[in-house]
Every structure is written in structure tokens, then in C-alpha cells.
Amino acid sequence: MSPVPDTTIRSARLTAGLVGRPVGSSPTARAAAPLDVVRHLVAVQAQDFNQSLWAIGARSLGTTRTDVLAAFDRGELVRSWPMRGTLHTTTPDDLRVLLSLTATRTMRTVATRFRQVGLQPEDVDRARDALLAALSSGVALEREDAMRSFRDAGVDPGESREYILLLAFALEARIAWGPSRRVGQALVLLDDRAPVSSAVRELVEDAEAALVHVLLGYLRGHGPATLADFGTWIGLPLTAVRRARTTAAHQVVDADATRVAIGSAAPASSAAVAHLLPAFDEYVLGLADRSALFVDPTDRVASRNGIGAPVAVVRGRIVGTWSRPADDGTILLTPFRALGAADERALHRAADHLGSFLERPTSLRIDAGTGPPVTPAPAAPGP
Known part of the structure; x- marks a missing residue:
């Protein structure tokens, strides 16, 4: 099979990624667009919060920063560490699915960091209990309030301990960054923000089905791509990625000798220049x-x-x-x-x-x- 020219790949990826897609100016279209974009891409890298808002806006021309923040405020979008220990914007459902695949690997690194900063298991337990209690009944906490809950529990949040604790509790699917604040976002309990649906629970309990779900979503929003591209993106071994490709064989097609694409993907179109x-x-x-x-x-x-x-x-x-x-x-x-x-x-x-x-x-x-x-x-x- 002949390689697909780079120009074709770039055009197809712009189209798949919704880059430059207009959504019109109606309130209904603008309100729905941020959630549509994030669902389509599965996850949007978001360690720089303000830049990540524009990542969504660049794929829903006609929306505003206010529209994207409103999607966070409604609980449609959350921000957490679903893979590679890196902040992403995603939906509560996809966050749970991604964490079911990746959290165990990331937690190994977190456990090492606990030891490096002098956090004992009992410290982690006290900090978790304090934070979850402070967030109960739908409360949203800003970062300083979360740090105060750690201090009140006798856990010093300094020396990067606060970041490591928040990362650990996010990997447990307990918390996420949710509603917007004057600067950044507030923390919320994930289950309060969006209760687990039966469909998501089934995916979380079936690792093979979960990985196929994410692979198809990745190709829908990023393809054509190699399996190595997907493995790097999600942070999982290539052996697992290859198994998912085999399981999804009837839904994935070869774009060329090295790249694959989702079978139902739309053909590349002429995006804005x-x-x-x-x-x-x-x-x-x-x-x-x-x-x-x-x-x-x-x-x-x-x-x-x-x-x-x-x-x-x-x-x-x-x-x-x-x-x-x-x-x-x-x-x-x-x-x-x-x-x-x-x-x-x-x-x-x-x-x-x-x-x-x-x-x-x-x-x-x-x-x-x-x-x-x-x-x-x-x-x-x-x-």
C-alpha cells in the first residue's frame, strides 16, 4: 500500500480534529458546541487552562470564552489528569473510562513521589478524608481552601505535597477541576458533578472494551494516525494498543502501510487556509x-x-x-x-x-x- 502524501494527512487531520469548524451564532448551537468538541476529541490537553479554552473555541468558531466556561459551570466538562500525568479537559464519562485504563500506571509514579516528599500512607488517608469531607454536599473548593483542609488534617501541603495529593485523588476518580472562578477553576467531587451511568460502569469494568472505545474516539478526532501515535497519546504499551486494534478490526481501516483511520471517518475537506x-x-x-x-x-x-x-x-x-x-x-x-x-x-x-x-x-x-x-x-x- 502506497504511503498517503503528507498534504493529504494534514488535511484529513484538520478535518478530523474539527479545526476551524464554524457553529453559527445561535445560542443553542453555541451552548452545545464545547461539549460536542470535547466528546469528539475524547480529551483536550489543558495544562494551560486559558489556552485550552481556545483549543475548544478554535474548533467551534462562533463560540466565545464565556460559552466554554459555561460548559464547565454546568458540569458538562471537567479537567483532570486522565493520562500521562498531564491535565486534560474531558467529559466526566470519558474521564472515568480513561482513568480505568491509565491510573494504575500513573499511580506508581505518584507512590514514588509520596516517599520523596515524606508523605506516609496515613498522611495520604487523612488528607483524602479531609478533602472529601470539605467537598461534600456539592461544595466547590478553590485551591487555597483545599490546602487549608490538608493543614487542618495535620498534613503540610508545602514542598509540592498539595499537587501530588490532588493528583492522587484525581487518579482515584474522586475529584476534578470543575466550575470556573476568577482565576482558574474550583475542585469538585466527580460523583457529585456527574453520577456514573450504567453504560460507563460497564466500560470501566471491561478493560478491552474501554480501550477500543478510546482508540475509536482518538482516531475519530486525530486520525489518520499510527498505533504508536495512539500509544504515545494515551501512555499505554504498544502491545495493548495492538490488541485493541485487532478487537476493533471491523471499525478501523488501513489508511496506508503505517496509519489507520476510523472506518466511518468523513473524507478530508478544504478547511480554512x-x-x-x-x-x-x-x-x-x-x-x-x-x-x-x-x-x-x-x-x-x-x-x-x-x-x-x-x-x-x-x-x-x-x-x-x-x-x-x-x-x-x-x-x-x-x-x-x-x-x-x-x-x-x-x-x-x-x-x-x-x-x-x-x-x-x-x-x-x-x-x-x-x-x-x-x-x-x-x-x-x-x-
Whole structure:
């Protein structure tokens, strides 16, 4: 089977990932869109909360930041550590399914960290009991209040202990980040936020069915992709991934000699020419091999190896990085090399979409002095 050209793969992945999809301006469409996007992708990387909101908005043009926050406030979306010890936005149902597959592996690392920071099993138990009691009856706690509950239980949350404890209790499917606050989100009890359905309980109790469910969801929102891409994304061994591929054989097709796709996937369509995608976007992070996304390998250095910077995408290729809007709404685009006039116009339109999402005037300024790539400072991981 001949390899699929990179141009076709990029177009198909933009379409599968809903990048640039318009949803219209009706209140009903805008309200439903954030949940639709996250369900479609299964999970959206979200260690940078504000950037992750735009990851959803970039796939539901016409929605606003307020619309996405409202989906969190309604309990449709939550944010937790479902895989790789990394924060993602997902639905409560998919969070439980993902944790049923990945939490045991991640907890091994957490147990090591407990010992490194001097947390004994009895400390963990006291902290858990205190936090769950503080969150009972539908209470939502901000981070400082969660830390206070640990202190009241005699557990010092300093020296990164608070983060490790919250990660552990999230891996147990006890807590998640939920409703929005002035800064970030508040913690909630997952079962209070969204009780477990019988269908989800069946998946959680059947590891093979759960992994097939997630594989099909991944291919629906990220494919065509290799099994290694999926294994890297979910953080599971390739042997388990291959078994899931075999089980799902009638629903998965070969795109070429190395890539697979979901059989019911829509054909690639002509998406908008240009997009401003956030840091840690699924279009970039959903692949183990990102070489096809860059014109030149050196561009990966300038974009923090294609992972940590907000990126400008033209015809599926990453052509530069951009800054978050300044106080005056200016977005600075730093291209890796000179852009054509048509591409610049398309990027200005993409910036307009971002401004509409943020509900504030924005303007794009393209740095004409393109020179040797410079590595930007790392982004803060955020809660």
C-alpha cells in the first residue's frame, strides 16, 4: 500500500480534529458546541487552562470564552489528569473510562513521589478524608481552601505535597477541576458533578472494551494516525494498543502501510487556509512523529519542539508562533520565514476569530524581521 502524501494527512487531520469548524451564532448551537468538541476529541490537553479554552473555541468558531466556561459551570466538562500525568479537559464519562485504563500506571509514579516528599500512607488517608469531607454536599473548593483542609488534617501541603495529593485523588476518580472562578477553576467531587451511568460502569469494568472505545474516539478526532501515535497519546504499551486494534478490526481501516483511520471517518475537506492554534494543541500533540507539520526541522526548535508554543498553521503546516494578546489586543506573529500576501491575509482572518472568541478587539502584527529561530521561555503548567 502506497504511503498517503503528507498534504493529504494534514488535511484529513484538520478535518478530523474539527479545526476551524464554524457553529453559527445561535445560542443553542453555541451552548452545545464545547461539549460536542470535547466528546469528539475524547480529551483536550489543558495544562494551560486559558489556552485550552481556545483549543475548544478554535474548533467551534462562533463560540466565545464565556460559552466554554459555561460548559464547565454546568458540569458538562471537567479537567483532570486522565493520562500521562498531564491535565486534560474531558467529559466526566470519558474521564472515568480513561482513568480505568491509565491510573494504575500513573499511580506508581505518584507512590514514588509520596516517599520523596515524606508523605506516609496515613498522611495520604487523612488528607483524602479531609478533602472529601470539605467537598461534600456539592461544595466547590478553590485551591487555597483545599490546602487549608490538608493543614487542618495535620498534613503540610508545602514542598509540592498539595499537587501530588490532588493528583492522587484525581487518579482515584474522586475529584476534578470543575466550575470556573476568577482565576482558574474550583475542585469538585466527580460523583457529585456527574453520577456514573450504567453504560460507563460497564466500560470501566471491561478493560478491552474501554480501550477500543478510546482508540475509536482518538482516531475519530486525530486520525489518520499510527498505533504508536495512539500509544504515545494515551501512555499505554504498544502491545495493548495492538490488541485493541485487532478487537476493533471491523471499525478501523488501513489508511496506508503505517496509519489507520476510523472506518466511518468523513473524507478530508478544504478547511480554512490558516489557523492560530493554542499552546499544547491536539493537532500537534496528537502525533508521536510531528515532522510532517514543519517545513524545516529547525522550526521545531523555535516552537519548543512543536509542543509548548501557540502556533500559526497554514495549509496544515506550522509556519510560526504567536503571542497571547497584549493589553491593547495586539497579537504578535513570529513566522519562521517570510510569508506570502495571501497567507498573511488568511492569518489576519484567523486572528479575528480569536478576537471574537475572547470578546475583545484584537489585531495581528506580523514580525517582518524573520531570522534564526529563537527558543521562547517555557509556558507555566498551571493548575
